[in-house]
Amino acid sequence: MNYNEVEILYVEDNPNDAELTIRALKKHNLANHLVHVMDGEEALDFIFAKGKFSDRKVENCPKVILLDLKLPKVDGMEVLRKVKEDGRTKKLPVVVLTSSKEEQDVVRSYELGVNSYIVKPVDFDKFTKAVADLGLYWLLLNQPPR
Amino acid sequence: MFSYTREELIGKGVEILIPERFRKHHVAFRADFAAEPEARSMGSGRDLYGLRKDGTEFPLEIGLNPIEIDGKTHVLSSIVDITERKHAEERFRVAVESAPNGMVIVDHEGKIILVNSEAERLFGYKREELFGKPIEMLVPERFRKGHMMFRSNYTASPQTRSMGAGRDLYGLRKDGTEFPLEIGLNPIEISGKKHILGSIVDITERKRSEEILLTSEKHNESLLRFSKQASQAQTFSAVLSAALVEVRFVLGYNNVWAYLFAEDGETASLITIAGGTADSVNKDFPVLQVKGDRMLEEIFENDRPVVVEDARLDPRTNKDIVNALQNRTIINVPMMLADRKLGALGTGSFGDEDVRVPTKEQLEYFSTMANRISITFNRIQLTEQRERAYEEIKKLNEGLEERVNERTKQLELANKKLQMFVAMADSSFEFVSLANLQGEVFYLNDGGRKLIGLEPGQEQPKPIAAYCEPATWNLIQYEGLPAVLKEGRWEGEGRLRNFKTGEAWDAAMRAFMVIDPATHEPLCLAAINSDITQRKRTEVEVASRSEELERLNKELESFSYSVSHDLRAPLRGIEGFSRLLLEDYAAKLDDEGKRFLGNIVANTSKMGQLIDDLLAFSRLSRQELRVWTVDMMNMAQSIVADVSKLEHGHTVNLALKSLPPVVCDGSMLRQVWHNLISNAYKFTRHTQNPRVEIGSYQENGECVYYVKDNGAGFDMKYYDKLFGVFQRLHRQDEFEGTGVGLGIVQRVINRHGGRVWAEAAVNQGATFYFALPQNGH
Numbered sequence: 001m002n003y004n005e006v007e008i009l010y011v012e013d014n015p016n017d018a019e020l021t022i023r024a025l026k027k028h029n030l031a032n033h034l035v036h037v038m039d040g041e042e043a044l045d046f047i048f049a050k051g052k053f054s055d056r057k058v059e060n061c062p063k064v065i066l067l068d069l070k071l072p073k074v075d076g077m078e079v080l081r082k083v084k085e086d087g088r089t090k091k092l093p094v095v096v097l098t099s100s101k102e103e104q105d106v107v108r109s110y111e112l113g114v115n116s117y118i119v120k121p122v123d124f125d126k127f128t129k130a131v132a133d134l135g136l137y138w139l140l141l142n143q144p145p146r
Numbered sequence: 147m148f149s150y151t152r153e154e155l156i157g158k159g160v161e162i163l164i165p166e167r168f169r170k171h172h173v174a175f176r177a178d179f180a181a182e183p184e185a186r187s188m189g190s191g192r193d194l195y196g197l198r199k200d201g202t203e204f205p206l207e208i209g210l211n212p213i214e215i216d217g218k219t220h221v222l223s224s225i226v227d228i229t230e231r232k233h234a235e236e237r238f239r240v241a242v243e244s245a246p247n248g249m250v251i252v253d254h255e256g257k258i259i260l261v262n263s264e265a266e267r268l269f270g271y272k273r274e275e276l277f278g279k280p281i282e283m284l285v286p287e288r289f290r291k292g293h294m295m296f297r298s299n300y301t302a303s304p305q306t307r308s309m310g311a312g313r314d315l316y317g318l319r320k321d322g323t324e325f326p327l328e329i330g331l332n333p334i335e336i337s338g339k340k341h342i343l344g345s346i347v348d349i350t351e352r353k354r355s356e357e358i359l360l361t362s363e364k365h366n367e368s369l370l371r372f373s374k375q376a377s378q379a380q381t382f383s384a385v386l387s388a389a390l391v392e393v394r395f396v397l398g399y400n401n402v403w404a405y406l407f408a409e410d411g412e413t414a415s416l417i418t419i420a421g422g423t424a425d426s427v428n429k430d431f432p433v434l435q436v437k438g439d440r441m442l443e444e445i446f447e448n449d450r451p452v453v454v455e456d457a458r459l460d461p462r463t464n465k466d467i468v469n470a471l472q473n474r475t476i477i478n479v480p481m482m483l484a485d486r487k488l489g490a491l492g493t494g495s496f497g498d499e500d501v502r503v504p505t506k507e508q509l510e511y512f513s514t515m516a517n518r519i520s521i522t523f524n525r526i527q528l529t530e531q532r533e534r535a536y537e538e539i540k541k542l543n544e545g546l547e548e549r550v551n552e553r554t555k556q557l558e559l560a561n562k563k564l565q566m567f568v569a570m571a572d573s574s575f576e577f578v579s580l581a582n583l584q585g586e587v588f589y590l591n592d593g594g595r596k597l598i599g600l601e602p603g604q605e606q607p608k609p610i611a612a613y614c615e616p617a618t619w620n621l622i623q624y625e626g627l628p629a630v631l632k633e634g635r636w637e638g639e640g641r642l643r644n645f646k647t648g649e650a651w652d653a654a655m656r657a658f659m660v661i662d663p664a665t666h667e668p669l670c671l672a673a674i675n676s677d678i679t680q681r682k683r684t685e686v687e688v689a690s691r692s693e694e695l696e697r698l699n700k701e702l703e704s705f706s707y708s709v710s711h712d713l714r715a716p717l718r719g720i721e722g723f724s725r726l727l728l729e730d731y732a733a734k735l736d737d738e739g740k741r742f743l744g745n746i747v748a749n750t751s752k753m754g755q756l757i758d759d760l761l762a763f764s765r766l767s768r769q770e771l772r773v774w775t776v777d778m779m780n781m782a783q784s785i786v787a788d789v790s791k792l793e794h795g796h797t798v799n800l801a802l803k804s805l806p807p808v809v810c811d812g813s814m815l816r817q818v819w820h821n822l823i824s825n826a827y828k829f830t831r832h833t834q835n836p837r838v839e840i841g842s843y844q845e846n847g848e849c850v851y852y853v854k855d856n857g858a859g860f861d862m863k864y865y866d867k868l869f870g871v872f873q874r875l876h877r878q879d880e881f882e883g884t885g886v887g888l889g890i891v892q893r894v895i896n897r898h899g900g901r902v903w904a905e906a907a908v909n910q911g912a913t914f915y916f917a918l919p920q921n922g923h
Contacts, residue, residue: 014719016716016719017718020723099712099718122717122721123751124722124725
């Protein structure tokens with residue numbers, strides 16, 4: 001996969017969730033340019049072109065980052081902060097996709113500049129629909145700044 | 147007797163012995179006697195006279211006795227020469243006539259037979275007019291009957307005595323006037339008959355002088371009494387009242403007044419008046435104009451009494467006053483004191499009392515009284531002046547005494563206050579000290595001495611620095627004292643020494659400048675330090691406990707977070723893959739297998755709901771209340787809309803009544819309404835004609851909201867489980883639920899300081915109430 005053509009960076013440590021999410025996106029042909037990383041460190045490496053992603057260019061941003069909050073090593077909140085702090089990446093849409101309905105998580109995410117906050121429903125139908133909706137929205141409908 | 151010899155007379159006619167002028171009659175008398183001879187005296191009261199040989203006559207009495215001599219009747223005449231007796235009678239007559247007393251002789255029948263010239267003068271009759279008349283004509287008509295009785299008694303047992311036995315006797319003159327008299331009575335015999343000689347003295351003069359004497363005595367006694375009264379009188383009016391008593395008694399006037407002349411003689415001011423006219427005089431004539439009032443002018447100019455006999459006629463009087471007061475007789479006498487004319491003392495008659503002119507003696511009496519009154523008035527004036535002076539001195543003294551007392555009281559009060567303040571300061575557990583402006587402590591209370599560990603009797607250190615730990619002294623030196631000097635006060639915390647234990651103690655220090663309220667100059671520095679060692683210790687403990695609590699809270703939070711995040715993920719996996727199985731491998735499963743997979747999905751969704759509710763419930767405790775005024779009506783309406791959407795196909799007859807707004811945490815209250823309303827819908831699902839009523843009422847300062855349904859209800863014996871978390875009163879196959887909803891309701895309402903309760907019966911519906919304080923909290 002060409003890491004400079006990635007449309008969705010999906011940060012998720014739970015493989016079941018990841019499988020279900022990717023399946024839902026695939027169903028709507030939205031997972032063709034999707035990179036799935038399993039923790040915050042890997043996510044940051046990708047975003048800022050470090051480590052195994054060092055040969056990609058930071059400027060070639062994905063169209064959206066789907067970010068879980070509870071992650072090994074570096075948590076989602078930290079990833080979000082770093083993305084929004086960096087001038088090169090701060091315009092990059094970040095959608096938090098998490099199990100947490102905690103108010104404090106919602107509030108903090110928005111404070112750090114999250115573009116959307118989605119709670120993963122337990123209900124499979126709802127979950128599938130939510131993932132498909134957000135993929136459609138961010139990849140097809142949203143007009144990113146140039 | 148006749149100077150004849152016997153021989154010369156025998157045989158001669160008896161008429162030879164009778165004066166020529168009687169002889170003719172005597173012959174006739176003799177013949178009469180011869181016809182009826184009997185022994186008797188001759189002449190029957192007439193004066194008989196004999197004729198001597200020398201031709202002289204002499205008075206005689208003759209007794210005639212018929213005697214039989216040789217059968218012939220002869221007459222024996224016994225002859226007595228009464229010349230001597232006649233002389234005596236004449237002397238008596240002359241004596242009576244010339245007596246200075248009136249003499250009246252009456253016979254036994256009371257007929258007047260003799261009066262002397264004095265008696266003529268006394269009664270004004272000529273004696274001829276009186277002879278033979280009854281004595282009673284000289285007695286005033288009213289005494290006559292009594293007189294006749296007294297006279298006959300006297301005649302029965304005559305004796306020499308004075309008449310009247312002490313009664314006042316009066317004679318009646320010819321002109322009808324009467325006069326007082328005294329009568330001495332003497333029984334006398336004249337020509338052998340009993341007569342009464344009355345010796346009469348006119349006692350008019352004596353009576354008069356007696357009366358004068360009596361009057362003068364009366365006046366003197368009256369004046370004596372008055373003097374006594376006056377000497378005790380303290381006021382002018384008391385003097386005049388006493389005077390009036392005497393004047394009434396002695397003079398018969400019913401008013402007494404006194405006027406004082408002004409120095410210039412222009413006016414006379416009423417000092418006081420006693421008697422019936424007092425009120426009108428006091429009211430209308432307190433001051434009289436002397437000028438132009440002739441009577442007053444006369445009184446003022448003369449030192450003599452002025453008597454107006456009839457004020458209505460007398461040209462000297464002021465007729466206005468006379469008409470007003472109905473004056474009749476007016477008597478004014480000067481009141482003099484050592485040739486100084488004080489004024490006039492007056493009395494007189496008014497109206498019906500008519501004119502009553504005083505006698506000379508009465509005027510004298512009244513003048514004397516005026517003198518006494520002058521003296522008394524003078525005494526009273528002097529006494530009053532003296533008393534006024536005394537009063538003034540007394541008042542001055544009292545004022546002085548009062549001021550001294552006041553000052554003493556103030557001092558005592560101040561002293562007492564000081565003592566109280568010292569006692570208060572001493573009994574305080576705080577460290578209370580005073581220091582002079584040089585920073586030397588000169589007072590330290592008992593509490594302070596204990597706190598710094600001084601032994602009884604041990605002198606407290608002078609410099610403030612001696613009390614402090616070095617750091618504290620620095621604080622005081624560089625922050626405290628400058629603040630006190632600049633702003634008057636300072637507060638801070640520091641550590642002070644305890645000399646006994648050597649351990650410092652934590653002190654909350656308050657220092658201020660004591661200002662003299664009078665001069666506004668600073669007097670001294672005061673410090674009040676509280677021992678806060680214990681508090682400090684407690685604060686530290688509390689702080690560490692708070693930290694612990696915070697840590698626990700954080701743990702709980704991360705636990706909740708984990709639950710929220712981590713518990714949900716596997717559920718999602720179970721559900722997701724079960725659904726995938728159903729979607730992608732349906733053909734390979736029989737119906738029973740599909741049903742099992744369906745059960746797995748249903749259970750995972752149920753567990754998801756449980757987790758959500760549990761998280762919501764635990765959040766309620768941690769979440770801070772954010773209160774504002776919430777439109778309950780609006781909120782209930784929107785929730786009803788949500789709920790009825792969820793409960794589609796279940797139509798409820800809803801009565802939404804008025805719900806007043808309330809200050810509360812809106813997002814929490816939303817959960818309350820949501821849980822209660824959705825319960826009402828849920829539990830009426832199997833009810834015919836389901837009804838839900840939402841309303842409110844005011845009670846005891848609370849607003850009570852309620853949601854009432856006619857659904858399944860519950861048995862009140864399980865009421866205590868109603869609001870418990872995960873407690874359910876219905877089976878899952880009847881009504882689904884996690885048992886958290888009412889737990890949330892109760893927690894939210896409790897956090898708002900309100901109450902929640904319910905009433906229900908099985909299959910008869912339930913009503914849930916919650917009350918919130920009306921003024922927020």
